[in-house]
Amino acid sequence: KQEVTQIPAALSVPEGENLVLNCSFTDSAIYNLQWFRQDPGKGLTSLLLIQSSQREQTSGRLNASLDKSSGRSTLYIAASQPGDSATYLCAVSNTGNQFYFGTGTSLTVIP
Amino acid sequence: EAGVAQSPRYKIIEKRQSVAFWCNPISGHATLYWYQQILGQGPKLLIQFQNNGVVDDSQLPKDRFSAERLKGVDSTLKIQPAKLEDSAVYLCASSFGLTSETQYFGPGTRLLVL
Numbered sequence: 001k002q003e004v005t006q007i008p009a010a011l012s013v014p015e016g017e018n019l020v021l022n023c024s025f026t027d028s029a030i031y032n033l034q035w036f037r038q039d040p041g042k043g044l045t046s047l048l049l050i051q052s053s054q055r056e057q058t059s060g061r062l063n064a065s066l067d068k069s070s071g072r073s074t075l076y077i078a079a080s081q082p083g084d085s086a087t088y089l090c091a092v093s094n095t096g097n098q099f100y101f102g103t104g105t106s107l108t109v110i111p
Numbered sequence: 112e113a114g115v116a117q118s119p120r121y122k123i124i125e126k127r128q129s130v131a132f133w134c135n136p137i138s139g140h141a142t143l144y145w146y147q148q149i150l151g152q153g154p155k156l157l158i159q160f161q162n163n164g165v166v167d168d169s170q171l172p173k174d175r176f177s178a179e180r181l182k183g184v185d186s187t188l189k190i191q192p193a194k195l196e197d198s199a200v201y202l203c204a205s206s207f208g209l210t211s212e213t214q215y216f217g218p219g220t221r222l223l224v225l
Binding site: 089091102104 | 115151152153154155156159167202204213214215216217218219221
């Protein structure tokens, strides 16, 4: 069974700083990997979806990379803003169907 | 485009009672997912439908949980009887296709079992 780990569990940075969130998974035979954002009391919002054949995806200030062989993905956030404060979840799919989620990284950007 | 709708948003019940949650996916989305998210954890898939057929229900506690998606659109998730450990947020998500698709999540139903 796929296991997904996210480090750190919580992160606090000053506004404007660049930061990296980490995700690792145990089974490298993945179909795709997705990064989500979750705001308190709300559902999840998809940020980036990386197919197994891709190395990275970019959207605005966000860049996600994927290294299947080492079982790792990183989410890079440039020039962080207070509005980026949320919990970031990594989810991995082995078959394209069921996603296995990590426990998330809680990010606080201090103005 | 309207998002995934869920109701109710909050529910408080006593253990051994029954409860039902409703989800309306994004129009045209064939695949619907129910997740359970316990506080401090990531979501765990309970059941996945494609149209009105079950794709995966391997993690659904079938002795107390049931779900249906009649007519391949709306879905209901039921718990009968509820236990204390069922306290969680129940998230519904939908996607256009079955594989390699972005999932869109509803706001969730927060359940507290006393």
